[in-house]
Amino acid sequence: xxxxxxxxxxxxxxxxxxxxxxLEPKDDQKTFVARVMAQYERALDRATIPTLDVLASWFRxxxxxxxxxxxxxxxIGRTVLAPVPASIDAAMAPFEGPGLAxxxxxxxxxxxxxxxxxxxxxx
Amino acid sequence: MFAERKGxxxxxxxxxxxxxxxxPTGAARMGSSEEDKGLVAKTLAGDRDAFGxxxxxxxxxxxxxxxxxxxxxxxxxxxxxxxFLSALVKLAQYxxxxxxxxxxxxxxxxxxxxxxxxxxxxxxxxxxPALVGGGPRPxxxxxxxxxxxxxxxxxxxLSERRRTxxxxxxxxxxxxxxxxxxxxxxxxxxRSEVFHARRRLRxxxxxxxxxxx
Numbered sequence: 001x002x003x004x005x006x007x008x009x010x011x012x013x014x015x016x017x018x019x020x021x022x023l024e025p026k027d028d029q030k031t032f033v034a035r036v037m038a039q040y041e042r043a044l045d046r047a048t049i050p051t052l053d054v055l056a057s058w059f060r061x062x063x064x065x066x067x068x069x070x071x072x073x074x075x076i077g078r079t080v081l082a083p084v085p086a087s088i089d090a091a092m093a094p095f096e097g098p099g100l101a102x103x104x105x106x107x108x109x110x111x112x113x114x115x116x117x118x119x120x121x122x123x
Numbered sequence: 124m125f126a127e128r129k130g131x132x133x134x135x136x137x138x139x140x141x142x143x144x145x146x147p148t149g150a151a152r153m154g155s156s157e158e159d160k161g162l163v164a165k166t167l168a169g170d171r172d173a174f175g176x177x178x179x180x181x182x183x184x185x186x187x188x189x190x191x192x193x194x195x196x197x198x199x200x201x202x203x204x205x206x207f208l209s210a211l212v213k214l215a216q217y218x219x220x221x222x223x224x225x226x227x228x229x230x231x232x233x234x235x236x237x238x239x240x241x242x243x244x245x246x247x248x249x250x251x252p253a254l255v256g257g258g259p260r261p262x263x264x265x266x267x268x269x270x271x272x273x274x275x276x277x278x279x280x281l282s283e284r285r286r287t288x289x290x291x292x293x294x295x296x297x298x299x300x301x302x303x304x305x306x307x308x309x310x311x312x313x314r315s316e317v318f319h320a321r322r323r324l325r326x327x328x329x330x331x332x333x334x335x336x
Contacts, residue, residue, distance in 0.1 A: 009299070015324055016293040022271035022278070023187040023290065025196060029179070032186065032200060036178050036207045040171055043208040 155180070159223035167214055178207055181224065184295055185231045191290040192235035194279050202238045206231030225297060229305040232287055239283070270331055277327045281320055288313050289320035 025032070159180070165173035185206055190199035210217075210230045217226055278286040284306060291297045291305060292313075299317070303310040 011293045011296050012321065015289075015321065015328065016296075018270065018274055018328060019278075019290060019324070020187065020294045021267065022274035023190045023294065025183070025186045025190070025200070029182050032182050032203070033175065033178050035200075036182075036204050037171075037175050039204065039208055040174065040211070043211050047212040 156222045156224070160219050163214060163217060163219065163223060166211070174211060177223075177227075181207075181227055184224070185227070187294060188228055188231055188287065188290060189235040191278060191286050192232060192283055193239055194275065198238060198242065199235065202235035203231055205238065206234035209234060222301070225301045225305050228291065228295070228297070229307075232305060236283065266335060273327060273331065274324065277324055281323060282316075284308065285316045285320045288316040289324065292317045293321070 162173045162177050185203040186199055189202040190196055193199045193202055210227050287306060288302055291302045299310050299313045302313045
């Protein structure tokens, strides 16, 4: 082989033959082919079934996560959207009236009629 | 992906890389390329025998390329097998407008590289002092074996990309452009890798010739 062949665009037959001999497998090619073909079905099964297995294995955790997310979303949404009174006076304002005053200042347990009167007044 | 599987055992198929010591010419590989596409179509249709023929055709080439990457012949066979089975699974992704060989060799080379990384195989084979330093004058067969061992050692001392490139070019007959596609590197880099690998291996061959009568 000449030095100029190092940049040759064609394969070098001498070097190629020597390398081929050096890398040539020692055993029969048919043994190797049989070995590969013995894995044929298994390779195809691995390529298809695991996809379904993976999807199935993720179904239950996925559903549980979705339900948990829905519940969390509902609770957070309800908290956020609920009206928050600005002060205790504002909160008590709808209940002001003689019924409420009697209920708060009374020493004795409230009479049921007073409570109902207070509620009816709010209506 | 695959139609119903057909066929039983493999059939005899022509191995474009096994016969003779010369790499396949472009025309020869173009001719077999059409047959390859037919075999791919049959394999996709579920014909097991068709895949068997493809394996027979490319077994020698795939094993050599994997050995160029890995060095160890057993590891190389494992990697070549991984490559074939991976190609089988990905066969629907193969672009039939392109030749089958480079597509397959890319998968085989990747399988070999993956195996090399997984097993943390040393990049170079251990240097045998008896081989490098010479020894008693052996007979012709032993001399050929010794040359093979020296070449493997020299290949092992090259980078993985460099030795794969030179094997694909000088042994398997792929073009620089095809090797660029197989290795995923620019064509200019392939030329450079082949050049440097050749220079190293040529020196070894020249030394060998001087030593032999």
